[in-house]
Amino acid sequence: MSEVRCLNCLKRFTVHSQVKEASCPHCKTKYRISWPTPNQAKVRGLA
Ligand SMILES: [Zn+2]
Numbered sequence: 001m002s003e004v005r006c007l008n009c010l011k012r013f014t015v016h017s018q019v020k021e022a023s024c025p026h027c028k029t030k031y032r033i034s035w036p037t038p039n040q041a042k043v044r045g046l047a
Pocket residue numbers: 006007008009010011024025026027028029
């Protein structure tokens with residue numbers, strides 16, 4: 001698992017390893033997620 005920062009509400013949330021999409025639990029914005037390393041998630045943009 002890893003944490004990313006929501007680009008919309010700027011809160012951090014946890015994403016499970018290797019998921020390709022995740023929704024912010026705070027504002028429900030859906031993002032595409034990439035994994036530069038297996039333990040480091042990164043928001044790529046809106047899904
Ligand atoms: Zn959010």
